Amino acid sequence: MNISVCHMSFRGFSSLAGIAATKKIVADGTLQQKVFAPYTIYKGKAALSASPTLPTFSKSDLGSLMVARKGVIMLTFFPAIGERKYDWGKKQIFALSATEVGALLNLGPDDSCEFFHDPSMRQSNAGEVRKSLSVKAHSDSSGYFMSLNVVNNVQKTNDRLTVPVTCAEFAVMRTAFSFALPHILGWNRYLDPQQTTINQRSSGNVAHFAESEWDR
Amino acid sequence: MNISVCHMSFRGFSSLAGIAATKKIVADGTLQQKVFAPYTIYKGKAALSASPTLPTFSKSDLGSLMVARKGVIMLTFFPAIGERKYDWGKKQIFALSATEVGALLNLGPDDSCEFFHDPSMRQSNAGEVRKSLSVKAHSDSSGYFMSLNVVNNVQKTNDRLTVPVTCAEFAVMRTAFSFALPHILGWNRYLDPQQTTINQRSSGNVAHFAESEWDR
Amino acid sequence: MNISVCHMSFRGFSSLAGIAATKKIVADGTLQQKVFAPYTIYKGKAALSASPTLPTFSKSDLGSLMVARKGVIMLTFFPAIGERKYDWGKKQIFALSATEVGALLNLGPDDSCEFFHDPSMRQSNAGEVRKSLSVKAHSDSSGYFMSLNVVNNVQKTNDRLTVPVTCAEFAVMRTAFSFALPHILGWNRYLDPQQTTINQRSSGNVAHFAESEWDR
Amino acid sequence: MNISVCHMSFRGFSSLAGIAATKKIVADGTLQQKVFAPYTIYKGKAALSASPTLPTFSKSDLGSLMVARKGVIMLTFFPAIGERKYDWGKKQIFALSATEVGALLNLGPDDSCEFFHDPSMRQSNAGEVRKSLSVKAHSDSSGYFMSLNVVNNVQKTNDRLTVPVTCAEFAVMRTAFSFALPHILGWNRYLDPQQTTINQRSSGNVAHFAESEWDR
Numbered sequence: 135m136n137i138s139v140c141h142m143s144f145r146g147f148s149s150l151a152g153i154a155a156t157k158k159i160v161a162d163g164t165l166q167q168k169v170f171a172p173y174t175i176y177k178g179k180a181a182l183s184a185s186p187t188l189p190t191f192s193k194s195d196l197g198s199l200m201v202a203r204k205g206v207i208m209l210t211f212f213p214a215i216g217e218r219k220y221d222w223g224k225k226q227i228f229a230l231s232a233t234e235v236g237a238l239l240n241l242g243p244d245d246s247c248e249f250f251h252d253p254s255m256r257q258s259n260a261g262e263v264r265k266s267l268s269v270k271a272h273s274d275s276s277g278y279f280m281s282l283n284v285v286n287n288v289q290k291t292n293d294r295l296t297v298p299v300t301c302a303e304f305a306v307m308r309t310a311f312s313f314a315l316p317h318i319l320g321w322n323r324y325l326d327p328q329q330t331t332i333n334q335r336s337s338g339n340v341a342h343f344a345e346s347e348w349d350r
Numbered sequence: 351m352n353i354s355v356c357h358m359s360f361r362g363f364s365s366l367a368g369i370a371a372t373k374k375i376v377a378d379g380t381l382q383q384k385v386f387a388p389y390t391i392y393k394g395k396a397a398l399s400a401s402p403t404l405p406t407f408s409k410s411d412l413g414s415l416m417v418a419r420k421g422v423i424m425l426t427f428f429p430a431i432g433e434r435k436y437d438w439g440k441k442q443i444f445a446l447s448a449t450e451v452g453a454l455l456n457l458g459p460d461d462s463c464e465f466f467h468d469p470s471m472r473q474s475n476a477g478e479v480r481k482s483l484s485v486k487a488h489s490d491s492s493g494y495f496m497s498l499n500v501v502n503n504v505q506k507t508n509d510r511l512t513v514p515v516t517c518a519e520f521a522v523m524r525t526a527f528s529f530a531l532p533h534i535l536g537w538n539r540y541l542d543p544q545q546t547t548i549n550q551r552s553s554g555n556v557a558h559f560a561e562s563e564w565d566r
Numbered sequence: 567m568n569i570s571v572c573h574m575s576f577r578g579f580s581s582l583a584g585i586a587a588t589k590k591i592v593a594d595g596t597l598q599q600k601v602f603a604p605y606t607i608y609k610g611k612a613a614l615s616a617s618p619t620l621p622t623f624s625k626s627d628l629g630s631l632m633v634a635r636k637g638v639i640m641l642t643f644f645p646a647i648g649e650r651k652y653d654w655g656k657k658q659i660f661a662l663s664a665t666e667v668g669a670l671l672n673l674g675p676d677d678s679c680e681f682f683h684d685p686s687m688r689q690s691n692a693g694e695v696r697k698s699l700s701v702k703a704h705s706d707s708s709g710y711f712m713s714l715n716v717v718n719n720v721q722k723t724n725d726r727l728t729v730p731v732t733c734a735e736f737a738v739m740r741t742a743f744s745f746a747l748p749h750i751l752g753w754n755r756y757l758d759p760q761q762t763t764i765n766q767r768s769s770g771n772v773a774h775f776a777e778s779e780w781d782r
Numbered sequence: 783m784n785i786s787v788c789h790m791s792f793r794g795f796s797s798l799a800g801i802a803a804t805k806k807i808v809a810d811g812t813l814q815q816k817v818f819a820p821y822t823i824y825k826g827k828a829a830l831s832a833s834p835t836l837p838t839f840s841k842s843d844l845g846s847l848m849v850a851r852k853g854v855i856m857l858t859f860f861p862a863i864g865e866r867k868y869d870w871g872k873k874q875i876f877a878l879s880a881t882e883v884g885a886l887l888n889l890g891p892d893d894s895c896e897f898f899h900d901p902s903m904r905q906s907n908a909g910e911v912r913k914s915l916s917v918k919a920h921s922d923s924s925g926y927f928m929s930l931n932v933v934n935n936v937q938k939t940n941d942r943l944t945v946p947v948t949c950a951e952f953a954v955m956r957t958a959f960s961f962a963l964p965h966i967l968g969w970n971r972y973l974d975p976q977q978t979t980i981n982q983r984s985s986g987n988v989a990h991f992a993e994s995e996w997d998r
């Protein structure tokens with residue numbers, strides 16, 4: 135019988151002084167309510183928060199709904215400034231794409247991976263800020279180190295925030311990310327019951343494939 | 351070909367005399383209906399019931415929705431008092447946090463873990479009651495022993511309730527806990543279709559990331 | 567590189583002459599529509615159909631919602647009576663409980679399991695009909711044999727219907743059963759957004775656990 | 783510590799000139815909105831897009847809802863015609879059935895599988911077009927080659943489009959396909975809350991199985 139390192143981890147509380155929630159009026163006039171329900175891991179030197187952001191859609195001239203901005207899982211790192219106190223103002227963010235989420239879901243207990251982002255990619259100021267997120271397995275497979283490194287070549291700053299993540303905390307992220315991933319892609323939009331076509335006439339008992347290549 | 355120990359397990363029936371269901375009026379005046387649909391495992395010496403509890407939210411002054419109380423998976427142990435009879439009045443509860451649920455989801459067939467709770471943590475009466483939940487793999491990997499130990503230093507009581515859980519029953523918990531975990535975090539609130547922004551104007555065919563670090 | 571046996575399997579079509587769909591009026595007067603969307607595997611000697619059945623609920627005197635009848639995954643076996651023709655009238659059914667579904671979800675590629683049901687359990691005619699469902703891994707781990715044996719001691723009949731299930735078909739069942747399991751338990755009832763409590767007053771930034779043992 | 787090949791992959795942008803979105807009026811008069819939210823992988827020689835298609839239903843004379851056309855996961859391959867430019871007009875499609883999706887969900891890191899489709903199967907022009915989708919693991923288990931081969935014996939054409947898929951991208955597909963599979967089967971229709979029967983009278987505390995073989 136093995137004893138896995140899954141004992142209850144330290145749980146601190148943050149002083150989130152800097153949050154400014156704003157209401158957003160969406161196109162159809164209804165009020166969209168901002169939600170704060172991140173999964174946050176508080177550790178000694180920094181904390182790590184994760185929450186999903188849905189894609190936005192635009193209506194084409196023909197009336198169809200298309201993804202305008204892809205959804206992400208937003209990771210927010212913020213440094214500790216004392217016992218159970220964290221400085222939200224010094225936060226650094228990293229927006230995981232669907233494929234990067236897939237890489238984390240695929241990560242074995244001894245695996246590691248690293249993602250590189252340039253917030254100004256393909257713009258005139260490309261290369262000014264470089265971000266890298268590194269996820270490294272502990273040597274005893276008991277969890278991972280998640281580190282965000284942000285190099286700002288204009289402000290001449292180099293921030294590194296590292297949070298050790300236990301196997302239990304990573305399992306929460308894995309489960310929550312799996313839940314969120316289809317929504318980040320926008321696939322829930324395909325699967326709304328209102329998307330279902332119901333024909334009034336019975337078509338007999340033989341089931342065909344819907345909109346398949348058989349239509350050609 | 352191996353024969354796994356997955357045969358239909360003993361299923362008893364409880365005498366749930368002590369349940370007092372109450373209606374709760376939520377802030378907007380609608381009636382919230384209490385639901386009882388736990389997954390319950392009845393064994394010889396005790397029974398174990400599991401059910402999810404959603405987080406509660408509060409509205410900030412700025413109108414955003416924030417988690418006020420975190421959701422949990424509530425485990426309830428109650429002792430047998432005869433053949434297929436259980437004493438609900440002597441129940442002991444243990445509220446699994448999201449990270450503790452993650453530890454159970456992560457548990458291998460030979461792993462074990464233990465969680466410690468003090469219901470009065472950081473209050474004047476801290477330490478009066480100490481609870482520990484232990485999950486220990488059977489030596490033949492055919493399941494787990496789940497034991498709740500409650501030590502009450504004021505009432506001088508020491509209760510231990512143990513339920514053997516088969517691999518099949520643990521698979522039910524794992525599947526149901528995975529389903530519930532994102533809701534316990536409140537992530538379903540992020541992913542409501544009404545949270546979706548739809549722009550009336552087409553933004554062309556190039557998809558961007560929504561609210562990403564690219565905005566900076 | 568291994569070649570798994572996942573090539574497109576034979577897909578026949580059944581003559582489902584015996585289906586009698588009925589409308590059911592539920593308590594609140596609305597019309598409940600019967601749905602037929604089983605996952606069906608057609609093989610040479612028999613076919614196997616799987617579909618979920620939700621639990622039913624009753625309202626207690628105190629207004630709370632309680633599970634009255636547990637949900638199941640209903641398996642239906644029916645024999646072939648010619649090429650791509652199946653006799654729905656000779657069907658045999660087996661209702662998988664949540665824990666039996668857990669056993670199938672937990673089944674390894676070399677594992678086997680067997681469930682025994684007596685439809686008249688704890689009634690005067692107990693033992694008249696005995697059903698057993700056996701799931702046996704192929705010796706090369708390429709799938710399972712699923713066999714339903716029904717012995718009727720009154721009618722002196724002994725029916726056995728066997729369907730070979732590929733790894734791909736079993737993966738469909740595993741995925742669909744995982745999706746259905748929380749609904750069969752009734753856990754989706756806990757997680758309806760209308761179950762969410764929203765307090766109008768902000769409770770500050772410190773998140774507590776909802777309805778936890780901390781309340782005691 | 784192993785380093786898995788999960789670094790951020792090349793992400794190009796397509797010129798999707800050929801999309802013609804159409805509104806569809808469903809039977810009850812409401813407007814069904816076409817959705818475009820595929821998961822697309824852009825690589826050097828071709829791109830691969832995946833999106834789910836719901837089943838369609840028909841109402842029987844007795845009022846029950848039956849699957850008329852089965853749902854699928856539609857894979858669309860289209861060739862590159864320059865740097866980050868793809869020719870949507872030369873696309874080839876392959877509609878994965880539920881069981882084929884199961885085969886992909888079941889695919890191990892060293893496994894391979896192949897599916898064969900004839901869009902005119904069991905029609906007079908059977909055999910005119912033959913499609914095969916091949917999924918082959920990389921020799922180092924770092925991903926798969928997904929190749930669609932379309933042989934048109936009338937037009938005397940033979941198209942092959944191949945997209946290398948990383949482990950991270952395959953994990954996205956696996957997660958999204960798992961999410962979509964129950965909807966493709968139509969099982970979400972069984973599990974709508976409006977399908978729930980609620981009896982006004984309490985049935986006591988003993989839970990039975992709903993519509994089980996126990997009814998016989």
